Amino acid sequence: MTKMRVVEIVEKLVSPCISESGMELVDVEFVKEGGNWYLRVFLDKPGGIGIEDCRLISEKIDKLLDEKDPIPQSYFLEVSSPGMERPLKKLSDFERFKGSLAVIGTYAAVEGKKNITGRITSVQGDSITFDVAGTEMTIPYKQVASARLKAEF
Known part of the structure; x- marks a missing residue:
């Protein structure tokens, strides 16, 4: 499965639970660094994202991805704010x-x-x-x- 296909699938799967939590999905990346794959999910909301927001969404996404299993290889899930220099995607x-x-x-x-x-x-x-x-x-x-x-x- 291509990296772009993984990103598309993950975006569709996780968008509803992120929106329900009052947050916005900013971006999803699926990248290989060294010998490891990383699935990075970037969130935002008015007033900014905190550690507790990341933990909450990480747990929800982790459970959802384990259940649906859309990614064949092992990977590390990272959920964070996009930072001050956030991407403008839409x-x-x-x-x-x-x-x-x-x-x-x-x-x-x-x-x-x-x-x-x-x-x-x-x-x-x-x-x-x-x-x-x-x-x-x-x-x-x-x-x-x-x-x-x-x-x-």
Whole structure:
């Protein structure tokens, strides 16, 4: 089974129990590091995620994954917050974090750049507008290869 297929299956299985707990599923990763596989589930909620939230969801997910057994090999389950520089995966993430600084990677160059750092100013339809050093730049969502918040200090 491919890594992408495992991620899709796990997302479908765990999303309901995470939503029922008042949290949001931010991302799922299934990666091999060294000789071990890791299933990482990233959560968020208004006000942030705490250790107790991670423990609660980890227990629920662990039980669900043991019951359904969608992953053939052994792995370590890690449940955590996505951190200050959380990924922006959905169009609604850009809307939610309007006004925040973000780092965006695009599939094709936009105005000569494939890596852009700017402040999210608006989301209209399927496009996101950023303030990049005082210049407005609009990027179609389908061109976003990767995006994450950028911590400001």
